[in-house]
Amino acid sequence: MTRFSFKIDATDGKARTGSIQMLRGEIRTPAFMPVGTAASVKAMKPEDVRRTGADIILGNTYHLMLRPTAERVARLGGLHKFMNWQRPILTDSGGYQVMSLSDLRKITEEGVSFRSHLDGSKHMLTPERSMEIQRLLGSDIVMAFDECPRADQPRDVIARSMEMSMRWAKRSRDGFDSGGDHAARSALFGIQQGALDEGLRRHSAEALTEIGFDGYAIGGLAVGEGQDAMFATLDFAPGQLPANRPRYLMGVGKPDDLVGAVERGVDMFDCVLPTRSGRNGQAFTWNGPLNMRNARYAEDTGPLDERCSCPTCATYSRAYLHHLIKSGEILGAMLMTEHNLSFYQQLMQGMRDAIGQGRFAAFAADFRRDYLRPSSS
Numbered sequence: 001m002t003r004f005s006f007k008i009d010a011t012d013g014k015a016r017t018g019s020i021q022m023l024r025g026e027i028r029t030p031a032f033m034p035v036g037t038a039a040s041v042k043a044m045k046p047e048d049v050r051r052t053g054a055d056i057i058l059g060n061t062y063h064l065m066l067r068p069t070a071e072r073v074a075r076l077g078g079l080h081k082f083m084n085w086q087r088p089i090l091t092d093s094g095g096y097q098v099m100s101l102s103d104l105r106k107i108t109e110e111g112v113s114f115r116s117h118l119d120g121s122k123h124m125l126t127p128e129r130s131m132e133i134q135r136l137l138g139s140d141i142v143m144a145f146d147e148c149p150r151a152d153q154p155r156d157v158i159a160r161s162m163e164m165s166m167r168w169a170k171r172s173r174d175g176f177d178s179g180g181d182h183a184a185r186s187a188l189f190g191i192q193q194g195a196l197d198e199g200l201r202r203h204s205a206e207a208l209t210e211i212g213f214d215g216y217a218i219g220g221l222a223v224g225e226g227q228d229a230m231f232a233t234l235d236f237a238p239g240q241l242p243a244n245r246p247r248y249l250m251g252v253g254k255p256d257d258l259v260g261a262v263e264r265g266v267d268m269f270d271c272v273l274p275t276r277s278g279r280n281g282q283a284f285t286w287n288g289p290l291n292m293r294n295a296r297y298a299e300d301t302g303p304l305d306e307r308c309s310c311p312t313c314a315t316y317s318r319a320y321l322h323h324l325i326k327s328g329e330i331l332g333a334m335l336m337t338e339h340n341l342s343f344y345q346q347l348m349q350g351m352r353d354a355i356g357q358g359r360f361a362a363f364a365a366d367f368r369r370d371y372l373r374p375s376s377s
Helices: 046-051 063-067 070-075 077-082 093-100 127-137 155-177 181-185 198-211 227-234 253-261 273-277 312-313 318-327 330-356 360-371
Strands: 004-012 015-022 024-027 029-035 057-059 090-092 105-107 111-115 121-125 141-143 188-190 217-218 248-250 268-271
Touching: 004 330, 015 330, 024 029, 024 330, 029 217, 029 273, 029 330, 063 070, 063 093, 063 121, 063 127, 063 227, 070 127, 077 090, 090 121, 093 111, 121 127, 127 141, 127 155, 155 188, 155 198, 198 217, 217 360, 227 253, 253 330, 253 360, 273 330, 312 330, 318 330
Parallel strands: 029 057, 029 268, 057 090, 090 141, 141 188, 188 217, 217 248, 248 268
Antiparallel strands: 004 015, 015 024, 105 111, 111 121
């Protein structure tokens, strides 16, 4: 098996379905990656995450570099062995988390100096250090280091930030390529920036393409701009990136976000929403989200979702899940998370099948009809 290859099996409009082949296995696209921030998909065992249908998960460079540290993970055999996940892992660069520490960080051309949110200790994260950390973790898909500015800032501020991110992208490429055996076994993705501006996005895409990456991410969206603005940007942004490489929309999103983004040519996604929502009592279903804290479910003997094939829906009633959530029982978070991740993977499989059969428009219309209809849940 090759280090990294991407094949498109079918297209339907802008929507694509295919697969990424890597040494640790196949990633079917469109793909949703559950987020394992601190070497753990919260409330789930790794083998159960796999059983939901996930081909790849995401690890967080910022959190792992602080605890338990990338050096310790490396001494213990790498992230895959450490957390017992033997399939591909994508690690983010740490940039987004560091940039969000507005009161604890300082950005320069060299990189970002910041204080740990855990103990206040000082750290410096540069493109080169980000590549080193991701190498120590043993990541399969490494993300270039970038800055993610708020979309509501002036255009000149966003432009300067994007241009610096492109310089950092070249340094990330050079740092990754010097990684020896790890570079020969893994892949590097660049990240397009430019907020909502079509011209800045095009400039970013051209700079990244000139450097050359295995895949390309669309960064700087899903940060408060709203779905309409995000979709308006996705109307042009994916098409600016190489068609023969996977396109990854970072940090997205709600089920209807995923359908709309696939419709616009996106291949990969990650988001904490299904796990975080599950822990907080929200279930995603084919008929829209349900708030399982609602008293209406206290004596409801039906499953969370009659169309879902997950173990939670096959075994437990809404009434029981309502009880667990209201009681603060850990089992409630576990079962709800299992369902939400399963639902997301069933949604991805449904989109893959629909694209392959040339009926994606009908699938999307049916999904929106059922998922977005008014609900009193």
